[in-house]
Amino acid sequence: SYVLTQPPSVSVAPGKTARITCGGNNIGSKSVHWYQQKPGQAPVLVIYYDSDRPSGIPERFSGSNSGNTATLTISRVEAGDEADYYCQVWDSSSDVVFGGGTKLTVL
Amino acid sequence: QVQLVQSGAEVKKPGASVKVSCKASGYTFTSYGISWVRQAPGQGLEWMGWISAYNGNTNYAQKLQGRVTMTTDTSTSTAYMELRSLRSDDTAVYYCARAPSIAVAGHFDYWGQGTLVTVSS
Numbered sequence: 001s002y003v004l005t006q007p008p009s010v011s012v013a014p015g016k017t018a019r020i021t022c023g024g025n026n027i028g029s030k031s032v033h034w035y036q037q038k039p040g041q042a043p044v045l046v047i048y049y050d051s052d053r054p055s056g057i058p059e060r061f062s063g064s065n066s067g068n069t070a071t072l073t074i075s076r077v078e079a080g081d082e083a084d085y086y087c088q089v090w091d092s093s094s095d096v097v098f099g100g101g102t103k104l105t106v107l
Numbered sequence: 108q109v110q111l112v113q114s115g116a117e118v119k120k121p122g123a124s125v126k127v128s129c130k131a132s133g134y135t136f137t138s139y140g141i142s143w144v145r146q147a148p149g150q151g152l153e154w155m156g157w158i159s160a161y162n163g164n165t166n167y168a169q170k171l172q173g174r175v176t177m178t179t180d181t182s183t184s185t186a187y188m189e190l191r192s193l194r195s196d197d198t199a200v201y202y203c204a205r206a207p208s209i210a211v212a213g214h215f216d217y218w219g220q221g222t223l224v225t226v227s228s
Contacts, residue, residue, distance in 0.1 A: 001169075031214075035152075035215075037152075042202055042220055042221055043144075043204075043215075045214065045215060045216050045217075088152075088214065090211065090212050095166060096154035096212045097154070098151060098153070101151040101152070
């Protein structure tokens with residue numbers, strides 16, 4: 001089955017840029033979606049189809065996908081961005097797969 | 108506004124079954140799918156399966172085949188997830204999530220608040 005690999009943790013200072021990666025075999029050929037989950041809350045979709053933002057999600061959140069790595073980029077990081085982030089793909093052979101999640105810490 | 112409201116917490120004994128409901132509002136229920144995703148304590152997200160609210164087609168995670176059944180009641184815009192032969196490692200928060208497609212699971216744009224299911228003797 002298809003495997004998505006995320007770093008367990010990423011740390012960033014306020015106002016800087018955080019990049020969270022999601023690795024998978026030829027992931028660039030799939031559509032990648034990203035979710036933010038704060039403690040005790042349900043996940044929230046922040047990026048879909050690699051780089052689209054749902055309404056209400058700040059422009060500071062962006063996504064890219066190429067080769068074997070997809071990346072969620074959060075610019076001008078704020079304390080409120082501290083959360084777990086999950087990447088997710090779907091395809092006809094592996095159905096829905098989530099990455100293991102990355103804990104973003106704002107220093 | 109789109110809302111998915113789930114049923115309350117459950118405590119079950121090993122070997123029992125649980126059925127969690129997810130009532131949708133704020134959109135045309137039959138124009139979307141519903142997926143179920145669970146999260147064990149301190150762990151990541153695990154996809155359980157998907158059902159099309161349009162035609163009832165389902166697709167279950169291989170790991171849960173034979174133990175899970177997903178259904179919908181279009182008259183009440185409610186989706187259900189039943190998990191049988193419960194084990195302690197089924198203890199988790201169970202989420203329903205809307206999938207913007209009636210044909211495939213895809214991605215999930217709105218989520219329920221979650222239902223804690225505890226399996227303990």
